[in-house]
Amino acid sequence: MTRGGALAVGIVFVCAAGAVAAIAFAWHPAIDEITPPAPGSFDRYLVAEGEDLANLGNCAGCHTSEPSRPLAGGRALDTPFGKVFATNITPQADDGIGAWSSEAFGRAMRRGIARDGRQLYPAFPYDHFTHATDHQIAALYAWLMTRRPIAGRAPEPQLAGIFAFRPLVAAWNLLYLDEGPLPTDGSRPSQWNRGRVLAEGLGHCSGCHTPRDRFGAEDVARAYDGAWTEGWYAPPLNAHSPAVQPWTPEELQTYLHTGLAPHHAAAAGPMASVTRALAQVPEEDVRAIAVYISSLMADAPASKQDKPQPVDRLAVAQQQHPEAATLYAGACATCHDPGAPMMQQGRPVLSWATPLHEASPHDTVRVIMQGLTPPGGSSGPTMPAYADMLSDQQVQDLAAYLRTRFTDKPAWSDVPAAVAEARK
């Protein structure tokens, strides 16, 4: 998850507020180094539990850049003010977290402070992880410390000027870090509460799906209102959900567990990696998350509709975008038309596809150009990338055609920019 905006705006605020006060809050003692504990010293059941939690939080999504070097970090997260690199969280003593005691690890998870006392940048979502239970943090620690130690330190953040001054993050923490476990909502079933702890804690769903305020933190007033991440738009998961079909707990559970929702679409972009990790999480945990997140969308338009009918304005689209209609017939219909083999498997029609209903064309354009590729040759929703098959103009036309044909929403205005950005 990128937290570039959070970081940048937060730091600007801190500058204005005054650095001296920040430094006072920013000082934290180092915690003594330890000799990396022997993997055998951890309870294997706790380790297994930690593995599930690591998948739930998709640690590898950010901390693995090269599959042969799992969790060794190095992945760059672009921010408007420079690059932050995910760190090495293997139990390697010098470059990873091998010398971190469980206390040091717990402090990092709860308060965003590294073992040596430095502030971690909030690109690391400790504002969510702080809600994890002690047992969860212990399990995660056990799992991480039993991974293969890999040498190699992540590059230092490449931030311009004042932004490289870590202690300033402390002020941000003062404002936005709400430490500790979440209170239980007694009016809700326990499954909902469990889902909330998982989603708001280690799952950190809102990290991508909630827009940032002017200080770069998640805007609580607009929680789950949709936000940008790595060039993709993470759609709203609240009453503003653009989904045409309702997100029932069952449908959402299927989506999170398989990356494919029969009445919505296949997961793409950063969410594809999330669903692949969730595929390995016990189903009851995914179910709990689905119960919680779907409850946030109870007031979405789709949930109020009785039986939404798919929009297919074939004639209008054909008339407005005749060339794209031909492109669609030759390049898309073999999978997406009703008689196509994929559709015979009960896959969602394009009329249900959430990206087409979003306010921005970016997700649609990115899916067309980049396709969907399950990693490592595994099975799963697949789509070829059309970036080399179609010209920019053709992708633009196609996106406009799809919008016209499969939604009743107004035409997008910024398609060329979306194509240019995806081409980069």
Added chain:
Amino acid sequence: MSTPRNALGRRAFLANALVVTFASSRHALAQDQDKKLPQSLARTPELDAWIRVGADGTITVFTGKAELGQGIRTALTQVAAHELAVSPGQIDLVTADTARTPDEGVTAGSHSMQDSGTAILNAAANVRALLAEAASWQFAIAPSRIEMRDGAAHAPDGRQIGYGDLAASLSLEVEVKLDMPRRHGGKPVIGQNLPRLDIPAKVSGGEAYVQDMRLPGMLHARVVRGPSDGTRVKAADIAAVGKMPGVVKIVRDGAFMAVVADQEWRAVKALNRVQAGGWERPSPPIPAADLRETIHRLPAQDVPIFDYPGPAPPADARSIRVRYSRPHLMHGSIGPSCAMALWENDGMTVWTHSQGVYPLRKALAELLKLDLEKVRCIHVEGSGCYGHNGADDVAADAALAARAVPGSPVRLQWMREQEHGWEPLGSAMVVEMAAELDGNKVASWRHDVWSNTHSTRPRTAGGLLAGGEVDPPFVPPRPGPIPMPEGGGGRNGNPIYALPNAHGVFHFVEQMPVRVSALRGLGAQMNVFAIESFMDELAFATDNDPVAFRLAWLKDERAREVVQRAADRFDWRRRGAGGGGSGTGFAFARYKNLASYCAVAMEVRVDGDSGEIHVPRVVAAVDSGEAVNPDGIRNQIEGGIVQSLSWTTREAVAFDKTHRTSFDWSGYPILRFPSVPGRIDVEVIDRPKQPFLGAGEAAQGPASAALANAVAHALGMRLRDMPLSPERVKAALRPAPVATKQAAG
């Protein structure tokens, strides 16, 4: 592809046949009871059915076997060229064609070299002897003084006569004599790495496949079916489809439907239009997402597959009992099945990549209600099939479509999802192994294998998909077990090891929840996987080195040498201790205990985080008898290993209640380049003058077991259910789930 359209009788080739008597009788052969005619020759003993020599010296050799990409065209050409003492370029090899070649049944079971190779070898030796005899008359010297080379007979004084001239003076309308001496001396062709004759066209865009055929006036067709075996399309607006541009005809006969169009893409569009009407499953629901438990549970007919005697084990013998399994597997040809058919002059000609043109002709004749001689099936290469895929079915589909448009050739290719959805699968299998150990010796051995049939190859119209769709439908033949020693589900269930008190039973399950048939190796892959995994488990239980343990029970000298050579080449003695994700594994089998011997040693690294198995190095040794084309054998073994790694690490056909859900490569992933081994090193052991032994299915069983053994060595725990997928590896590395809850609580 210059296949003549008119059926040419084989007599038509004998333009200049003179009648020369050549004594040959079955009586003579019968004197030696041990020397029976090889199967192909017994069925077609006439020499001119195999080899003809034209007046211009061109030599035409006929085989009833088909090139499937296994290199048989090249190897058979070499056999003929060698024995006739000509260069391979002088041979024109005609492959399976019901109007021209002998009936050699089906090209399967690694039989081609054994059957056709042996037949052609004998026929060529006969022809060479006849030509030499004819030359001896002309030179007026003894045949023994004549040297046959480069397509001519040479006398010691320098006189020479070409084969064409010699052939003009004799007839090959005689029966093959079996005990003709093999050619000796001269430049060998057998044993040489002759470059494959079919490769130049394949790397240059030549017409190499039935898919590439274009006949004048050709139409394109697509067959209409539901998404998979057991389903059908619902009624669609057929009239509207008929009005689509380019649609020439909608062919319907009962539930059979095909669309015929002037252009291929238009046929595809028409197909999709029909399919938009949806589909249903009239057949009973599929009982489970993974059918191996179903197969294990269904009523079975018990067929003994072997009984080796031995004393009863002592009362205090240690007993070990384990279970292995594999899911349904797909052939997964890269090119969907295709056929060309032409209905003309009340006769049907079908160009097909079927493995058995003669059985197909019979089934088609029944389907089309035609006399046998009105149907001609000509083999033209297709995409690799690896067993009974859609080849025969699509031939029937094309024939039915062609009959509706007389005089127009019809090219019908299946779509990807039709190949995935309708090809007969390789059956899921379960093997239970049990042994008793007396100290560190095996005292008893028990092998129980459950499976559906391993062949529903069409021999009647009921064996074709279309046969079950036309009105009235043909009844599919009742499946049965293939008898040992070849066996189907029992194939290779009989261990090659000299084990005492060993017994095996094939529990043949007649009821087929989904369509199955022959997949490369039939039951051998599963049985070898089980036997060779179990040998390792017993070696471990008795604290023996796996290779030494095998050698201790292996009496067959050729088998021992193959094992030894693979182990030495791999440097087995210096293998690592295993564990920590790194391991080495070994396995061996002789395919069917009748064909090639193959041993495989493998090194693996298992990534505990991803569960993926990497294979840095594989070494194999193979003994295929006399090696006609060593590089061809190497190619088959390399390919067999890689294909087997794909089966064993990732493949499983998935179902829901209504259909196969593995409808394309995204639902049925196979091995891709990033996952293939670092290197594979194959040693071919040549056995000059020994019978040819097929190699096409020799590696699959040993490769899958070597992988499982290496993974067990790497992890310290054994995976017995295929595929050894990342999910299974990761699950194996985790503590039992019940205990997790206790610990967490």
Added chain:
Amino acid sequence: MITLTVNGQAHQVDVDPDTPLLYVLRNDLELNAAKFGCGLGQCGACTVLLDDKPVFSCLVPVAALGARKVRTLEGLPKTLPAAFEAEQAAQCGYCIAGMIVRAQALLERNPRPTEKEMRTHMAPNLCRCGTHMRILRAVRRAAEAMGGGVREEARIGAEEK
């Protein structure tokens, strides 16, 4: 009539404009190399070069080509085909044309790929016969013949530390 440029030659074809390039190559221009494998962009049997990039011709409508240039196996230099022949890199061979075209794109862009780059680049193309080892050998051989070469061996499963 639609005009397209294949292997340096302009052609006019009378087909529906949505017809995928693959069908035009095979049926109208009678070029055999590109094969129908899946029609879904999953197997690479139909691979051709479109302005130097390897694409699935089964998914490119012929009307979308415009002035872009198509190259098929038939129009490529003989270095790779000769290397495939020398290595006997085929069994059934159905995938081979697509393999050669994809390899051509790699070596044109980078005549000195690493073993890993080569394997990653070839990943979109499927082979069912298991001829992969020979195909890789053929690409290595062709790279050398072009004055480059595959740089280092793959460290399959090697733990990178």
